[in-house]
Amino acid sequence: xxxxxxxxxxxxxxxxxxxxxxxxxxxxxxxxxxxxxxxxxxxxxxxxxxxxxxxxxxxxxxxxxxxxxxxxxxxxxxxxxxxxxxxxxxxxxxxxxxxxxxxxxxxxxxxxxxxxxxxxxxxxxxxxxxxxxxxxxxxxxxxxxxxxxxxxxxxxxxxxxxxxxxxxxxxxxxxxxxxxxxxxxxxxxxxxxxxxxxxxxxxxxxxxxxxxxxxxxxxxxxxxxxxxxxxxxxxxxxxxxxxxxxxxxxxxxxxxxxxxxxxxxxxxxxxxxxxxxxxxxxxxxxxxxxxxxxxxxxxxxxxxxxxxxxxxxxxxxxxxxxxxxxxxxxxxxxxxxxxxxxxxxxxxxxxxxxxxxxxxxxxxxxxxxxxxxxxxxxxxxxxxxxxxxxxxxxxxxxxxxxxxxxxxxxxxxxxxxxxxxxxxxxxxxxxxxxxxxxxxxxxxxxxxxxxxxxxxxxxxxxxxxxxxxxxxxxxxxxxxxxxxxxxxxxxxxxxxxxxxxxxxxxxxxxxxxxxxxxxxxxxxxxxxxxxxxxxxxxxxxxxxxxxxxxxxxxxxxxxxxxxxxxxxxxxxxxxxxxxxxxxxxxxxxxxxxxxxxxxxxxxxxxxxxxx
Numbered sequence: 125x126x127x128x129x130x131x132x133x134x135x136x137x138x139x140x141x142x143x144x145x146x147x148x149x150x151x152x153x154x155x156x157x158x159x160x161x162x163x164x165x166x167x168x169x170x171x172x173x174x175x176x177x178x179x180x181x182x183x184x185x186x187x188x189x190x191x192x193x194x195x196x197x198x199x200x201x202x203x204x205x206x207x208x209x210x211x212x213x214x215x216x217x218x219x220x221x222x223x224x225x226x227x228x229x230x231x232x233x234x235x236x237x238x239x240x241x242x243x244x245x246x247x248x249x250x251x252x253x254x255x256x257x258x259x260x261x262x263x264x265x266x267x268x269x270x271x272x273x274x275x276x277x278x279x280x281x282x283x284x285x286x287x288x289x290x291x292x293x294x295x296x297x298x299x300x301x302x303x304x305x306x307x308x309x310x311x312x313x314x315x316x317x318x319x320x321x322x323x324x325x326x327x328x329x330x331x332x333x334x335x336x337x338x339x340x341x342x343x344x345x346x347x348x349x350x351x352x353x354x355x356x357x358x359x360x361x362x363x364x365x366x367x368x369x370x371x372x373x374x375x376x377x378x379x380x381x382x383x384x385x386x387x388x389x390x391x392x393x394x395x396x397x398x399x400x401x402x403x404x405x406x407x408x409x410x411x412x413x414x415x416x417x418x419x420x421x422x423x424x425x426x427x428x429x430x431x432x433x434x435x436x437x438x439x440x441x442x443x444x445x446x447x448x449x450x451x452x453x454x455x456x457x458x459x460x461x462x463x464x465x466x467x468x469x470x471x472x473x474x475x476x477x478x479x480x481x482x483x484x485x486x487x488x489x490x491x492x493x494x495x496x497x498x499x500x501x502x503x504x505x506x507x508x509x510x511x512x513x514x515x516x517x518x519x520x521x522x523x524x525x526x527x528x529x530x531x532x533x534x535x536x537x538x539x540x541x542x543x544x545x546x547x548x549x550x551x552x553x554x555x556x557x558x559x560x561x562x563x564x565x566x567x568x569x570x571x572x573x574x575x576x577x578x579x580x581x582x583x584x585x586x587x588x589x590x591x592x593x594x595x596x597x598x599x600x601x602x603x604x605x606x607x608x609x610x611x612x613x614x615x616x617x618x619x620x621x622x623x624x625x626x627x628x629x630x631x632x633x634x635x636x637x638x639x640x641x642x643x644x645x646x647x648x649x650x651x652x653x654x655x656x657x658x659x660x661x662x663x664x665x666x667x668x669x670x671x672x673x674x675x676x677x678x679x680x681x682x683x684x685x686x687x688x689x690x691x692x693x694x695x696x697x698x699x700x701x702x703x704x705x706x707x708x709x710x711x712x713x714x715x716x717x718x719x720x721x722x723x724x725x726x727x728x729x730x731x732x733x734x735x
Contacts, residue, residue, distance in 0.1 A: 149459040160238035175224040176293035191426030271465035281455030298438040316406025320399040321446035327392040328454035407439040481561040488514040494545035507705040518683040520693040523702030567650035571657035573641040577623035587644030605642035
């Protein structure tokens, strides 16, 4: 009985009833196993079936050998050819059993690799389908944590099921052999094993309930482990002396979990130990009865050998059978969490009658009285925002942090839906367009863009991954963003691994990474370009070069810039000033400065720093 991390809220109080209901979850997992490799599954079952019959066959041959030895000794015949044949047969069965065991191990490895690959791919695909808002819900991360663990850990249950079937067949064969002599012996063993089986089921359910409740703290421990040993946080940990604080927090949280786990394990130890005494009484009662019958002469020595082995084997396999069965029921509870994750559906998706995005866009993009509130937050981040962006127009968004600039970008890409209002493209609601088309027509680089631990080539290719085998397009995008100058200095050029995670990888400066990220936007050949703080890590000269180039490359396209640098913002055709989630000013740079409002105040404040 192993205690592992699992989820956020307490499961159904009637845990035993939940365990029985959860057994229906086994079928979908078996279906996934079958789909991962039907031939491998068949081979595994055949090998398990053959291995299950070996113990009974060995006992039958052992009985023949013992009875043959006794008979030959009484007749003064010594070793006969028939007796040698029995010995050779038992040797052959032993060799066959060993070979089958190795075969089961080998096929099990293949089965495991196939299953893990398939479930991991399905997990990645499902995660990519879900809404962005889903990732901002802590309860979702609890569920995702369970699903990630179960994608591989639940393979233990798959192995347990095949082992369960083998044990069942072995048990049945041994029990049939025992019943030939006395059904009461078998009944005695089975009845005495029932309390132990129920005990396993009871404590297994308690383990699941405990793990379910512990998931948030398990996730915190994972985060603390990662934070305490990551390259990204190493500098601040040293400078701020945070290691002791993190270790103390880890010790405190892990100590709480340990205490609860130990308490439950102690109860299980006491309860299951007591119940094992009952099952032992059943075994030794049956064994004593067989010895008594042999002493009276009712059984031959060979029959005694057979029954003693069969009773011991049946007792052992019945115990393992019940423990394995209880374990499968426990695993089925965890599978319920994984299947629940796979059953999640995104709320943002293409409608049945969705249409392609027009090319070219003729009327532009319009926000019409848009209000938006993030899930779980009491106040809206945008309040009645309205503006229009015409084809070929460059608009800049400016405002203090938290005013909703990046939120506007997420809404125009349908990563979120407005709480109220409409977003129109060429007069058509965004919800009426095919989602994939919409994303293809927007080239966006967020301020917190991803730094992929891949080659320079693939770091650019992710901008339009279906063109990753077109080096000419990759080179052209790098040239447009001036990332080519960065890449040409790398030892492996476009084949150079970036980042420090893998051998041979080289990290880039913040500005160099930004040029790589800009190349992704240019690769898309999109009708709308969105740059969210695209030059934050560049020096003034590099920033000027990038925006001069951007002005050329965005000609004829809609372009949305988000920046805190007025040297960048004033290059836009029109500037929107956001404050308290509203557009409070709108116009070109010169007009807004002349008005003397909020924009002029911010511009003067920044300009005064350089005087």
